[in-house]
Amino acid sequence: MGRLFGTDGVRGVANADLTAELALGLSVAAAHVLAEAGTFEGHRPTAVVGRDPRASGEFLEAAVVAGLASAGVDVLRVGVLPTPAVAHLTGVLGADLGVMLSASHNAMPDNGIKFFARGGHKLADDLEDSIESVYEEHRTGAPWARPTGAGVGRVRDYDEGFETYVSHLLTVLPNRLDGLKVVLDEAHGAAARVSPEAFTRAGAQVVTIGAEPDGLNINDGCGSTHLGLLRAAVIEHGADLGIAHDGDADRCLAVDAAGNEVDGDQILAVLSLAMREAGTLRGDTVVATVMSNLGFKLAMEREGLNLVQTAVGDRYVLESMKENDYALGGEQSGHVIVLDHATTGDGTLTGLMLAARVAATGKSLADLAGVMERLPQILINVPDVDRSRVKTSGDLAAAVTAAEQELGATGRVLLRPSGTEPLVRVMVEAADIEQARAVAQRLADVVKSALG
Known part of the structure; x- marks a missing residue:
């Protein structure tokens, strides 16, 4: 088995x-x-x-x-x-x-x-x-x-579980959301009642979509994996921001007033500055995974914050946070953990805290998310290769070194063997998307020839 x-x-x-x-x-x-x-x-x-x-x-x-x-x-x-x-x-x-x-x-x-x-x-x-x-x-x-x-x-x-949880969310919220119009996409999932109730009690004007679960429509063309409906609803209703959850609401992604995506890295960047200002970002440190955008790392360096990176998976982020008593961590996918208030990623809490920062500063979400520039990221999956040889192939090591030298300080290369398939993921970031695409394709060709 x-x-x-x-x-x-x-x-x-x-x-x-x-x-x-x-x-x-x-x-x-x-x-x-x-x-x-x-x-x-x-x-x-x-x-x-x-x-x-x-x-x-x-x-x-x-x-x-x-x-x-x-x-x-x-x-x-x-x-x-x-x-x-x-x-x-x-x-x-x-x-x-x-x-x-x-x-x-x-x-x-x-x-x-x-x-x-x-x-x-x-x-x-x-x-x-x-x-x-x-x-x-x-x-x-x-x-x-x-x-x-x-x-x-x-x-x-x-x-009593519903009321206990909603009350907890409101208790830890740093400030109210009065004056904000927020669109919530609940993915026809587990937060269909909880999230609208929490945002409404916090003072926001709430427009809700994807909040009619019938047992069959969960995540169906909506929620954090399909942001199209949220973008359209935010623009249609003239909302300040939109929040999207997944089926069990442990994730949160957002869109700004113009419908532009605000991913987990950007949310972490916004919350890290808010928590430092409040004195709750212990060690001035944020925990993220190796898949976080290079733009996030550069933003943290510019802001004087420390970044600890772990293997991919929110459980590894959480392990690092607990071992070192860090307060904030998460993933690009929208798993955000605020350890003082939650033991796992909490999409509703994350959305509330993000909206609270907009309300507290009077700035738009686009302005707040602009603390980091999301560099172009190209990901190519190379199937049918011997993933066990990624770290031992001399040809591949030479190709990676050459790529890193070409990209310099504003680019990054990451090769990730799949844990379950004969597949290697090639990820390249660069300031220029065409350069990222060209480098990624060259590396993918080397992976195929060297490990195929």
């Missing part, structure tokens, strides 16, 4: 890859692993379970709840809420485990399971490995130890 857990939980086509049996078995395995790790020691365990609006989430939720209760875990069902809301509730309710059913920005046929440890933090890799191992052991024949009678878990709906 291949590894079930990816960089963000277990995902697959619901009822094909991700079945009710798998969801139930992983939930029981998680309960057993956490019990053996001492998480439940001395008390009756509790889990918070939430989901996005996908139709498949209904039966998968039932399977997860059944698995946890059968293992002696009491369950609080919070219903349809964003991933960061489930993480937050896991922490504030003192639960031992959180479970979110969502495939984030993926299309509707997919779904996923994400586990949170006590405090609302993502499970460590070794715990995920143990859950997989225990699940496989019992799937192939070893019986579960099952409680009976009063030992089985009890299940109840926790309807």
Whole structure:
């Protein structure tokens, strides 16, 4: 069996890859692993379970709840809420485990399971490995130890979750949004109720699109992966800015009043200056991944801020932030983590803080985002190559060195082997897009010839 857990939980086509049996078995395995790790020691365990609006989430939720209760875990069902809301509730309710059913920005046929440890933090890799191992052991024949009678878990709906989470968002907002008109694209996803409520209570005039989930339309031509509708709505309504979430609302991208995209790098740049001004940017440091635009790095240097870069994936950003007590980090894709107020990327919180900066300064989002110039970035995927030889090929090393010398200080080269396919990603940034395209294509040709 291949590894079930990816960089963000277990995902697959619901009822094909991700079945009710798998969801139930992983939930029981998680309960057993956490019990053996001492998480439940001395008390009756509790889990918070939430989901996005996908139709498949209904039966998968039932399977997860059944698995946890059968293992002696009491369950609080919070219903349809964003991933960061489930993480937050896991922490504030003192639960031992959180479970979110969502495939984030993926299309509707997919779904996923994400586990949170006590405090609302993502499970460590070794715990995920143990859950997989225990699940496989019992799937192939070893019986579960099952409680009976009063030992089985009890299940109840926790309807207060919505209000608890919205109140938290408003409590940590640095200032109100009075006078702003904001368009929100909810991707027909988990934030369809939460985000409009939070922005409205914060004082913004809200126009909402993509907020009518029917279980089948999540991420369908809308949200953070499809900004066209948001751009059009912002211009049509004369809004100050637009905010787009993905299906589980752990991401936030934006558009300015003219409909121009403001990506995760630009959002990080805006928030970093706001937090430094407020004295909350510890170490004057921002954490991002190696895929962040070179323009972001140059902007941070110009502003006198430190940039720590990690491998691609918000979990690696979060690990660096927790290890070094940094307050702000994120990805170009819109995962932004404000660690003082959230344990994971929180799209609604990010959007609120971005709008709050516009309201506080009186500047347009375009002006604020102009703190960094987004350099042209070309990405070419080279398939059917031996990705394991990226770091050992002499021909490739020479080609990269030549490219870096050509680009100088205003350009960058990054080669990334795929973790799952025989494929290498070639990324080149340069001040001139034609130069970036030409260099990227030359490198892609060398990758093909040297590793093919």
